[in-house]
Amino acid sequence: MNKLNLWLSALLLFCSWTYSSAGQVISIADFGLKPDSRVNAVPYVQKALEACRKQPGSTLLFPKGRYDFWAQHSTERDYYETNTTDNNPKTLAILLDSLKDFTLDGNGSSFVMHGRMQPLTLDHCSDIRLKGFNIDWDIPLTAQAKVLKSTPDYFEIQIDTHESPYIIEDNRLVFIGEGWKSEMWGIMEFTPDTHLVAPYTGDRLGWRRYHAEEVSPGIVRLSDPKVAKVYPKVGNWLVLRTNERDHAGIFLFHSNNVSMEEIDLYHCCGLGVLSQYTRDITMIKVRVVPNAAKNRYLSGHDDGFHFMGCSGTIRIDQCAWGGLMDDPINIHGTCVRIVEILSPTRIKCRFMHEQSVGMEWGRPGEKVGFIENQSMRTVGTGIMTSFNPLSKTDFIVELQAPLPVGIAAGAALENLTCTPDVEIRNSFFGSCRARGLLVSTPGKVVIENNTFESSGSAILIAGDANQWYESGAVKDVLIRNNIFRYPCMSSMYQFCEAVISIYPEIPKPDPKYPFHRNIRIENNTFNLFDYPILYAKSVDGLSFTDNKLVRNTTYQPFHYRKDGITLDACKNVLISGNKAEGDVLGKTIRLENMKPGEVKLRKDSFFKLKK
Structure with a gap:
C-alpha cells in the first residue's frame, strides 16, 4: 500500500471514529412533533429524552420553528432554589434528569411557555451542551x-x-x-x-x-x-x-460540566439562569434581554445569571443582559448561622434568609470556614464528615475536628469547597433595575473587556453574614480593560456607593483583619457624570492604576458622595497613573478609619488626598 492509500485509510478510520463518538442525532420530529404546530410539546420532548437516555452522546435536534409548552403532562417537582420564593412544586417544561453526555440543539427555535412554569431544568446531569434556542412567553408574567x-x-x-x-x-x-x-x-x-x-x-x-x-x-x-x-x-x-420570583428560566442543579451557547432568554418570572451547586459552567453568547421584536422593555423579573455554591470554573464570554429587575450577574455562596453547639464536633445550623431554605448546603469531605459575624473574620476552618437536615431551615453538621476556640452560637459557617474561579469577558451589561455584576468568591476572578451601562453600581463586591447571608470574601480579583459608560450610577440602590463599590456588611470592622484582599482595577475607561468612582471598605491590597477618566455631561450630578475615591478601613492601597479627560468631578480621595500612610499615591496627575 502506497503512502497516499495509507493516508486515505487513516483519514477514513478517523472520520468513522469521529462520527461514532459524536453520538446519534435524534430529531424531535421523529416523535411526531412539528414546528409551528402550537400543540403541547411537553409529552413529545419527554419521549425524545428517554430515547436519548439510551444513546449516550446523542443530540436532540429541533427543526427550526416555534414550540409551545403547557403545564399539562409536565413534571412537578420540589426545588429549593436560592434567592427564590419557596413556591413548590415547580412545573417543569423540559427536565433533564441524571443525563450524561447529551446535547440539546434548538437550531434557532423558539420555546414559548404558557403559564407559570420553569422552562428548562438540569438535575444531577454531567457533560451537557445546550445551544441554539430562545425562551419566551406570549403572555408575559410581568x-x-x-x-x-x-x-x-x-x-x-x-x-x-x-x-x-x-x-x-x-x-x-x-x-x-x-x-x-x-x-x-x-x-x-x-x-x-x-x-x-x-x-x-x-x-x-x-x-x-x-x-x-x-x-x-x-x-x-x-x-x-x-x-x-x-x-x-x-x-x-x-x-x-406583579409577581413573585418563583422559578428560574434555566436551572442547573447539582450538575457538572455544562456549556450553553447562542441562547436568548427573553423572559421569566425569577432568576434567568440559576446555577446551584454546579461545577464547571461555560456560557458563550447567552443573552438575557427583552424581545425587541415585541417591543419589550422587560426581560427577567430578577437576576440574569445567578450562581450559588458553584465550584470549578465559571466562564462567561460574549454574553449580554438588559431590562432586568435586578442584577445581570450575582456570584456568591450562602452563610448559615450556628444556633447551637451540640458537642465539640457537632453543631446545629440554620438558613437565615427565607429565600435560601431547604438547600443541600454541604457534603462529607467539604471544607468550611468559621466566621465571627460581627467583625466578619474567619477564625478557622474545618472538614465536614456529615450533613443531616432536620427541616427546611435547620440542619446538623458533624466536623472532623473540634470547633476553633472562640466560636459560639451566633457565629456563621461558610462552605469553602463550593467556591468557583470566575472569568467574565467581552460582555455587555445593559441597563437593568439595580447593579451590574456582583461577585463574592475567594476563587480567582478576572473581569475584562466588558461594557457596563448599569443604572446602579457597575460592579459590587459585597459579602455578609448578617442580612442576605451571601458569603465569599474575595482574594484575587482583576478588573481590567473594561468600559464604564455614563448610565452607571445614575440611580440609587442598596450598596451603590460608587461606579465600583466594594461594600461588605461588617457590623464591627477590625482594622487588623480586612475582609477582602488583592483587588486590582487597571486600564479601564470610566465615563463619569458624577463624583463617586470607587468606594472600598475593608480591603487589604487594593490598586487603582492606569485608568482613563472621561467627563460626561449627559446627566446632572446627584450622588451624596462628593469624592472620587472613598477608602474605609483599607490597607496597602496603591493609586497610580490615572489620567483625566475634561473636567472630571471626583478629584479627591477620602479616608475613613485608616491612616494616610496606608495609601501610596504615585505618578498620578489627577487624584489628591483630601485634607
Missing part, C-alpha cells in the same frame, strides 16, 4: 405600559390588553395570565429612545399603595395621594411588577 399623561395628582398609562389582560379590583391593577392572577406592586421607568432606566428614578416608583381606575379599555389612571407625588415622564415606558 406587564409593561406607556405613559400617556402625567399631572401633579395622577398619571395615565396605556396597556396592551392582548399581551397583558387586566382587571381593576378594589382599586388595584390586577393582571390575568394563563392560569394565574397577580396584583401590581411596583414600577420601573425606562426611556423609549435608549431603553435605559430613566435617570434618578431607581426604586422611587416601587409603590405598595396606590389607587387605580380605568379611564377606557387599555387606559388606566394611577395615583398615590399618601406619598410624595413623583410621577413618570410622558412617553416613557413602565415595567409593572
Whole structure:
C-alpha cells in the first residue's frame, strides 16, 4: 500500500471514529412533533429524552420553528432554589434528569411557555451542551405600559390588553395570565429612545399603595395621594411588577460540566439562569434581554445569571443582559448561622434568609470556614464528615475536628469547597433595575473587556453574614480593560456607593483583619457624570492604576458622595497613573478609619488626598 492509500485509510478510520463518538442525532420530529404546530410539546420532548437516555452522546435536534409548552403532562417537582420564593412544586417544561453526555440543539427555535412554569431544568446531569434556542412567553408574567399623561395628582398609562389582560379590583391593577392572577406592586421607568432606566428614578416608583381606575379599555389612571407625588415622564415606558420570583428560566442543579451557547432568554418570572451547586459552567453568547421584536422593555423579573455554591470554573464570554429587575450577574455562596453547639464536633445550623431554605448546603469531605459575624473574620476552618437536615431551615453538621476556640452560637459557617474561579469577558451589561455584576468568591476572578451601562453600581463586591447571608470574601480579583459608560450610577440602590463599590456588611470592622484582599482595577475607561468612582471598605491590597477618566455631561450630578475615591478601613492601597479627560468631578480621595500612610499615591496627575 502506497503512502497516499495509507493516508486515505487513516483519514477514513478517523472520520468513522469521529462520527461514532459524536453520538446519534435524534430529531424531535421523529416523535411526531412539528414546528409551528402550537400543540403541547411537553409529552413529545419527554419521549425524545428517554430515547436519548439510551444513546449516550446523542443530540436532540429541533427543526427550526416555534414550540409551545403547557403545564399539562409536565413534571412537578420540589426545588429549593436560592434567592427564590419557596413556591413548590415547580412545573417543569423540559427536565433533564441524571443525563450524561447529551446535547440539546434548538437550531434557532423558539420555546414559548404558557403559564407559570420553569422552562428548562438540569438535575444531577454531567457533560451537557445546550445551544441554539430562545425562551419566551406570549403572555408575559410581568406587564409593561406607556405613559400617556402625567399631572401633579395622577398619571395615565396605556396597556396592551392582548399581551397583558387586566382587571381593576378594589382599586388595584390586577393582571390575568394563563392560569394565574397577580396584583401590581411596583414600577420601573425606562426611556423609549435608549431603553435605559430613566435617570434618578431607581426604586422611587416601587409603590405598595396606590389607587387605580380605568379611564377606557387599555387606559388606566394611577395615583398615590399618601406619598410624595413623583410621577413618570410622558412617553416613557413602565415595567409593572406583579409577581413573585418563583422559578428560574434555566436551572442547573447539582450538575457538572455544562456549556450553553447562542441562547436568548427573553423572559421569566425569577432568576434567568440559576446555577446551584454546579461545577464547571461555560456560557458563550447567552443573552438575557427583552424581545425587541415585541417591543419589550422587560426581560427577567430578577437576576440574569445567578450562581450559588458553584465550584470549578465559571466562564462567561460574549454574553449580554438588559431590562432586568435586578442584577445581570450575582456570584456568591450562602452563610448559615450556628444556633447551637451540640458537642465539640457537632453543631446545629440554620438558613437565615427565607429565600435560601431547604438547600443541600454541604457534603462529607467539604471544607468550611468559621466566621465571627460581627467583625466578619474567619477564625478557622474545618472538614465536614456529615450533613443531616432536620427541616427546611435547620440542619446538623458533624466536623472532623473540634470547633476553633472562640466560636459560639451566633457565629456563621461558610462552605469553602463550593467556591468557583470566575472569568467574565467581552460582555455587555445593559441597563437593568439595580447593579451590574456582583461577585463574592475567594476563587480567582478576572473581569475584562466588558461594557457596563448599569443604572446602579457597575460592579459590587459585597459579602455578609448578617442580612442576605451571601458569603465569599474575595482574594484575587482583576478588573481590567473594561468600559464604564455614563448610565452607571445614575440611580440609587442598596450598596451603590460608587461606579465600583466594594461594600461588605461588617457590623464591627477590625482594622487588623480586612475582609477582602488583592483587588486590582487597571486600564479601564470610566465615563463619569458624577463624583463617586470607587468606594472600598475593608480591603487589604487594593490598586487603582492606569485608568482613563472621561467627563460626561449627559446627566446632572446627584450622588451624596462628593469624592472620587472613598477608602474605609483599607490597607496597602496603591493609586497610580490615572489620567483625566475634561473636567472630571471626583478629584479627591477620602479616608475613613485608616491612616494616610496606608495609601501610596504615585505618578498620578489627577487624584489628591483630601485634607
